[in-house]
Every structure is written in structure tokens, then in C-alpha cells.
Amino acid sequence: MIEASHLSKVYGLARNRALPLLTGDRRHEAVRHAGGFLGADDVSFTVRRGELFVIMGLSGSGKSTVLRMINRLVEPTDGRLSIDGQDVPAMAAGDLRELRNRRISMVFQHFALFPHRTIRENTAYGLKVRGVPVRERLERADWALRRVGLGDRGDARPDALSGGMKQRVGLARALATDADILLMDEPFSALDPLIKREMQELLLTLQAEDQRTIVFVTHDLNEAMRIGHRIMVMKDGRVVQCDTGPDLLSAPADDYVSDFVADVDRSRVLTAASVLRPPWCTTRLSDSPGEVLRRLEAAEMNGVFVLDKLDRILGVARDDLLANALRNGEDDLRNCLVQDYDTVPVDRPLVEFCHLAGRHTVPIAAVDEHGRLLGVVPRAAILSSLASPKKVTAHA
Numbered sequence: 087m088i089e090a091s092h093l094s095k096v097y098g099l100a101r102n103r104a105l106p107l108l109t110g111d112r113r114h115e116a117v118r119h120a121g122g123f124l125g126a127d128d129v130s131f132t133v134r135r136g137e138l139f140v141i142m143g144l145s146g147s148g149k150s151t152v153l154r155m156i157n158r159l160v161e162p163t164d165g166r167l168s169i170d171g172q173d174v175p176a177m178a179a180g181d182l183r184e185l186r187n188r189r190i191s192m193v194f195q196h197f198a199l200f201p202h203r204t205i206r207e208n209t210a211y212g213l214k215v216r217g218v219p220v221r222e223r224l225e226r227a228d229w230a231l232r233r234v235g236l237g238d239r240g241d242a243r244p245d246a247l248s249g250g251m252k253q254r255v256g257l258a259r260a261l262a263t264d265a266d267i268l269l270m271d272e273p274f275s276a277l278d279p280l281i282k283r284e285m286q287e288l289l290l291t292l293q294a295e296d297q298r299t300i301v302f303v304t305h306d307l308n309e310a311m312r313i314g315h316r317i318m319v320m321k322d323g324r325v326v327q328c329d330t331g332p333d334l335l336s337a338p339a340d341d342y343v344s345d346f347v348a349d350v351d352r353s354r355v356l357t358a359a360s361v362l363r364p365p366w367c368t369t370r371l372s373d374s375p376g377e378v379l380r381r382l383e384a385a386e387m388n389g390v391f392v393l394d395k396l397d398r399i400l401g402v403a404r405d406d407l408l409a410n411a412l413r414n415g416e417d418d419l420r421n422c423l424v425q426d427y428d429t430v431p432v433d434r435p436l437v438e439f440c441h442l443a444g445r446h447t448v449p450i451a452a453v454d455e456h457g458r459l460l461g462v463v464p465r466a467a468i469l470s471s472l473a474s475p476k477k478v479t480a481h482a
């Protein structure tokens with residue numbers, strides 16, 4: 087949906103002076119020497135529709151610059167940017183206004199609420215700017231306030247709200263519009279940890295309901311890991327890596343990312359999917375006994391996954407009992423399933439099920455939302471994934 091390729095931003099120099107400086111390897115120095123600053127350097131990424139895409143990095147790494155180039159609050163010096171195929175840098179003033187007013191809403195860390203207006207009026211403000219009639223905009227404001235848990239505070243004035251509540255109003259203001267893209271610049275960084283957590287949960291719930299496309303800037307890695315479908319890590323204006331949280335943990339692109347993620351609680355970020363292995367021997371109730379026995383002979387196992395016709399996992403059968411059971415038919419097969427066998431949804435964090443690993447000799451099965459077997463999670467895979475990977479350079 088949003089596609090950026092080779093975006094660069096030079097602050098402090100006219101475009102025609104800046105462009106020739108962007109070609110060489112020493113462009114940061116060249117730009118600085120000419121009196122400018124390279125805030126974003128050759129940045130490429132794609133944000134999918136309905137994705138919660140996080141831009142993460144330390145202060146000054148270029149996160150806000152990149153975010154603001156999406157709606158041209160910061161004009162790119164070089165590169166291409168399109169939204170649904172529309173060339174954003176080439177947009178004329180009218181189209182750009184339309185894009186900013188209708189399709190994109192922004193939420194900031196600090197945003198001003200009008201002190202003399204009610205929370206409802208503040209929430210409706212974006213719609214007023216868009217020319218929505220008064221009754222409709224107040225109705226939409228009430229709807230948005232209910233969604234962020236402030237349904238009963240519409241008549242209050244901003245000074246009656248806590249910091250967390252004000253940030254909810256910021257979110258409500260963005261929701262009240264039907265913008266399908268939200269650009270969020272460190273919206274929760276000024277909040278206390280508990281309130282911050284609540285707001286992250288709220289954002290995830292709203293996102294799951296509305297499927298808006300969200301680009302979210304943060305310098306907080308744990309926040310990025312908690313909410314981001316994918317995370318783009320930036321350093322000195324450049325993209326260092328763009329991946330899912332679990333992929334950043336298990337395959338950091340360089341030592342910078344590896345140091346960055348070293349303190350993350352891996353058991354909360356990695357899921358069953360991160361450590362999945364192909365299932366070993368499976369059988370269906372309908373399989374011929376001879377065929378299954380041949381498969382069993384070919385491999386050494388403690389058990390066999392028994393699936394129904396739709397690939398849903400019925401359980402694990404002990405292989406010594408399985409041979410007879412297969413000959414005797416379905417009822418016998420069901421009787422030889424190991425009782426209390428554990429399965430977990432494939433997106434479940436390790437922290438929530440690693441205690442099960444010690445319970446059976448058979449690995450835990452990971453299943454999709456229909457109970458179909460996707461793979462197995464062996465004990466050894468859980469343990470090795472929880473250890474931090476070695477430095478990238480140490481592998482070389």
C-alpha cells in the first residue's frame with residue numbers, strides 16, 4: 087500500500103545542491119561539509135494494507151523524518167514514494183491536501199487539545215476541518231470516544247483529563263475520521279509504563295477491528311516488539327533491518343541489531359511459529375495400516391500424530407500400540423491415543439507454554455486456528471531459541 091524506494095532527506099540545503107552529494111559512499115560527510123544534514127539516507131520499505139508497521143531506532147536515527155515524508159510534512163530530497171500506486175512527491179497541492187485530509191491521520195506524542203473546548207469538540211475537530219456537518223461529526227466523535235473508553239467524558243474539558251486520557255483523545259480524534267492510514271509519532275512515549283501498556287493493548291484491539299494501516303514510530307524496542315507486525319530498525323538515517331520481531335531476535339542483520347535486541351525477553355517475543363519443525367510421522371484414520379507401518383519402520387519415534395480428514399490433530403498414538411490399532415479400525419486407534427497430549431496455537435509466545443515441554447517425551451504440536459497440525463516444537467528447539475544468538479561477526 088505504501089511503497090518507499092531510495093528515499094533520502096537532506097536538511098539545510100536546496101534540493102539542487104543536495105542531490106549531487108547523495109551519490110558517493112561518503113555522502114554523510116559530503117552533505118555535512120556543504121552545511122546540510124542527511125536525515126534519511128536511501129530508505130526503502132513497503133507497508134502492506136492493514137499492517138502495523140513500526141519504525142524503530144535511537145534518537146536522531148531518522149524515524150520522524152521518514153514518517154513525515156509519507157505525507158510530505160517533510161519533503162523528500164530524493165527517491166520515490168507511492169500510496170496505492172499514487173506518486174506522492176509528484177502530487178499537486180490539491181491532491182496532497184486531499185490525501186492529508188481524507189486518507190491520513192496523524193497522532194503525536196504531544197498534541198494540543200483546545201483548552202476551552204469539550205473533549206467531544208476536540209475529538210470532532212479533524213472532521214470540522216474536513217467540512218463534515220456538525221451533527222454527524224459530533225456523533226462520530228462520541229462513537230470514537232466510546233471506542234477508546236472515554237464515552238462518558240465527552241462533556242469534560244481537557245484540563246480534567248490525565249495524560250493517558252489525553253492520549254486516548256488523540257487516538258479518538260484519528261479514529262473519528264475514516265482515514266485508512268494512521269501515522270503515529272511516539273504517541274505513547276510520555277506515558278507511565280502501565281498506562282503505556284494499556285494504550286498498546288487498546289491500539290492492538292482497535293487495529294484488529296478496523297484493519298487500518300498504521301506506521302508507528304518508537305524508540306522503545308519492547309513496544310516495537312509488542313505491537314509491530316514488522317519492525318524497521320534505523321540507524322544514522324539508514325535502514326539496518328526490516329523484519330518481524332521474532333526474526334530480528336533470531337536472525338539479527340548485524341551487531342548493532344544484535345546488541346539492540348540483547349535485553350529483550352525472548353520468551354515473550356518468540357512464538358511456537360519461531361521454533362517450529364516439520365511434524366514427524368503423521369497418519370490419518372483413513373490411511374491403510376500397511377502404509378503407516380512402512381512409514382513407522384522408516385523412522386524411529388515415540389509416537390505418531392493422528393489426524394482426521396481435515397488434518398485436525400486428534401492426538402498422538404504410541405507406535406507400539408498403533409500397529410494393532412490400525413488393523414482393528416478407528417475405535418481402537420482412538421483408544422491408543424496418548425491422554426492429555428498438549429497442542430498450542432502457533433502464534434502463542436514461548437513464555438506461555440514452555441513449561442509443557444518437560445511434561446512429555448513427545449514434542450508439543452503447534453496447530454492453526456482450526457486445530458490443524460502445522461509442526462512440532464521440540465524441547466531442544468525451545469531451549470536453544472531462548473539463548474541469545476552469538477554476535478553476527480562472531481559467526482563469520
Ligand SMILES: Nc1ncnc2c1ncn2[C@@H]1O[C@H](COP(=O)(O)OP(=O)(O)OP(=O)(O)O)[C@@H](O)[C@H]1O
Pocket residue numbers: 097098123124125143144145146147148149150151152305
Ligand atoms: N529541520 C531539521 N533541520 C536540520 N536537521 C534536522 C531537522 N529535522 C531533523 N533533523 C536531524 O535529522 C536527524 C533525524 O531526525 P529525526 O527527527 O527524523 O530523528 P528521530 O529518529 O525521529 O529522533 P527522535 O526520536 O529524537 O525524534 C537528526 O539528527 C535531526 O537532528
